[in-house]
Amino acid sequence: MSGIVDLRSDTVTRPTAGMRAAMAAAPLGDDVFGDDPSVNALQAAVVERLGFEAALFLPSGTQSNLVALMSHCGRGDEYIVGQQQHCYRWEAGGAAVLGSIQPQPLTQQADGSLLLADIKAAIKPDDPHFARSRLLCLENTIGGQVLDPAYVRAAQALARRHGLSLHLDGARLFNAAAAAPGEVLANARAICAGFDSVSVCFSKGLGAPVGSVLCGSRDFIDRARRWRKMCGGAMRQAGLLAAAAHYALDHHLERLRTDHALAQRLAAGLQGIAGVQVQAPHTNIVFADVAPERSAGLIPFLKERGVLATGLYRLRFVTHLDVDEVGVDRAIAAVRAYFSEA
Numbered sequence: 001m002s003g004i005v006d007l008r009s010d011t012v013t014r015p016t017a018g019m020r021a022a023m024a025a026a027p028l029g030d031d032v033f034g035d036d037p038s039v040n041a042l043q044a045a046v047v048e049r050l051g052f053e054a055a056l057f058l059p060s061g062t063q064s065n066l067v068a069l070m071s072h073c074g075r076g077d078e079y080i081v082g083q084q085q086h087c088y089r090w091e092a093g094g095a096a097v098l099g100s101i102q103p104q105p106l107t108q109q110a111d112g113s114l115l116l117a118d119i120k121a122a123i124k125p126d127d128p129h130f131a132r133s134r135l136l137c138l139e140n141t142i143g144g145q146v147l148d149p150a151y152v153r154a155a156q157a158l159a160r161r162h163g164l165s166l167h168l169d170g171a172r173l174f175n176a177a178a179a180a181p182g183e184v185l186a187n188a189r190a191i192c193a194g195f196d197s198v199s200v201c202f203s204k205g206l207g208a209p210v211g212s213v214l215c216g217s218r219d220f221i222d223r224a225r226r227w228r229k230m231c232g233g234a235m236r237q238a239g240l241l242a243a244a245a246h247y248a249l250d251h252h253l254e255r256l257r258t259d260h261a262l263a264q265r266l267a268a269g270l271q272g273i274a275g276v277q278v279q280a281p282h283t284n285i286v287f288a289d290v291a292p293e294r295s296a297g298l299i300p301f302l303k304e305r306g307v308l309a310t311g312l313y314r315l316r317f318v319t320h321l322d323v324d325e326v327g328v329d330r331a332i333a334a335v336r337a338y339f340s341e342a
C-alpha cells in the first residue's frame with residue numbers, strides 16, 4: 001500500500017496487474033459495428049450470469065441509467081424514484097433535460113425504501129392533466145444499505161398491478177449480493193429477479209477503470225443501443241475496457257466480502273471515540289456523524305495524516321480493493337487523534 005489510504009470512494013481503485021494483463025490480451029474490434037469480441041463476451045457473460053435476454057456495455061453508470069430511463073419512458077412519461085436515488089439526485093437531471101421524462105421523487109425512508117403508500121399515491125390516473133406514470137426505479141445498495149427483499153417484492157407487485165415497468169439501479173448490486181450468505185453471483189441473480197432492467201457499475205467495488213452494463217429484454221436493449229449512440233456512448237475498440245470489467249466479473253465478486261469486513265473493522269474502531277456517532281455498515285460504506293463544532297477541521301487533519309475521506313458533519317468512508325487493514329487502522333488512529341486534541 002502507498003502512504004495514503006483513500007476512503008473517499010470505491011471508484012478510486014486502479015486496475016490490478018491481473019486486470020491489466022487481461023486488458024492487454026483482449027481481442028478488439030469496432031463495437032459500433034458489433035465487432036468487438038471482448039465487448040460481446042462481457043455482454044454475453046452478464047446476460048448468462050444475471051439471467052437477462054440481452055445486455056449493453058456503456059461508459060458510465062450515469063449514462064446507463066439515463067439510457068435505461070429513455071428506453072422505458074417517452075416524452076411526457078413519468079418515473080417514480082426516491083429523493084436520494086442517484087438517477088434522480090446525482091445525475092444532473094438528465095432524464096428530464098435529455099429525455100423529457102418527468103421525475104416523481106418520493107421521500108426516501110431511513111432504510112432506503114419508499115413507502116408503498118407513497119408509491120401508490122404517486123401513480124397518476126390516465127387523464128390528460130397528468131404525465132403518464134410509467135416506471136418505478138429502485139436502487140440497491142442505496143447509501144451502502146441493502147434493501148429488504150420482502151420490501152422489493154412488495155414494491156414490484158404494486159408496480160405491476162398498476163402497469164409500471166421496473167428499473168434497478170444496481171451500481172453496487174454485487175455489494176448487496178455479497179452482504180448475504182451464499183454465492184455472490186447466485187445472490188445477485190436473485191436480487192435482479194422481477195426487474196425489467198438492471199444497471200451495474202464495474203468501476204466501483206469491482207475495480208475496473210471504466211464501464212457499466214445495462215441488462216434487459218432484447219427489445220429493450222435494442223432501444224437502449226440507439227439512445228446510447230445518441231448520448232455519445234457508442235465506443236469503438238471498447239473491448240480494452242470490457243476486458244477489465246470481464247476480469248472483475250470473473251475474479252472480484254467474492255472478494256467484496258473483504259471490503260465489507262474492512263468496513264466492519266473501521267466502524268468498530270470508530271465506535272466509542274467521543275464526538276463520533278457511527279452507523280453499523282451493511283456493506284463497504286461507513287457513515288459517521290461528527291459533532292458540528294468539531295467538524296470543520298477534521299477532513300484536512302486526516303489528509304495531513306494520509307487519510308482521505310469525504311463529508312462534513314456526516315463523514316463517509318468507503319472500503320475497496322486498494323484498502324487493507326493497515327490503512328483502516330491508520331484511519332481509526334487519525335480520527336482518534338483528532339478527537340483527543342482539545
Ligand SMILES: *Cc1c(COP(=O)(O)O)cnc(C)c1O
Pocket residue numbers: 059060061062063065086087139169171172201203212
Ligand atoms: C456511482 C453510481 C452511479 C453512476 O455511476 P458513474 O459511473 O459514476 O456515472 C449510479 N448509481 C449509483 C447508485 C451509483 O452509486
